Amino acid sequence: MKYEKPTLSDIPQMLALVEPEVQKGNILPRSQDEIANTIRSYVIARDEEKIVGFCALYIYTQKLAEVRSLIVSEEYQNQGIGKELVLRVLQEGEMLGICEFLVLTYREAFFKKLGFEVIEKTEIPNHKIWTDCIKCKHFPQCNEIALFKRL
């Protein structure tokens, strides 16, 4: 398995991978342009030529970033790929000087294993609400759990 930064030509494969989870409402839809704008925030897992997972780190402020768009292809799950992707974006954030990480997810147990702790939704930064939540089909009745990790 290779972990690497994607290029713009990887976007169609990334969109195809995430589509089933977008349909289920587990992951927010992102357009090709939106992914292109933020392509440097992603890390992908590649098996030969095939993209089998990815994760992004979206920076809000000088100290706060969000782990988002985490996905591992079903047939590659439970092999440690999701964990490795998250650890890599956290490491990237740390190198940039980020010390607080937020995630909104249905996978509470997965993120707790990585040292995240549950926080109240009222603690979610406004930036997140107005850039992302507002676009979500579950807004404002969101069942996702907010978790936070401080380095």
Ligand SMILES: CC(C)(COP(=O)(O)OP(=O)(O)OC[C@H]1O[C@@H](n2cnc3c(N)ncnc32)[C@H](O)[C@@H]1OP(=O)(O)O)[C@@H](O)C(=O)NCCC(=O)NCCS
């Ligand atoms: C969540 C997801 C990315 C996990 O990826 P993965 O590669 O299967 O996870 P890993 O194999 O790295 O698991 C790491 C650890 O978390 C545990 N884990 C994985 N999924 C879990 C779950 N749903 N509930 C509880 N623990 C879980 C694993 O057992 C493993 O534990 P260990 O370190 O003690 O062995 C994957 O299930 C997925 O893509 N789900 C659909 C999309 C989604 O919900 N994304 C999250 C959006 S924030």
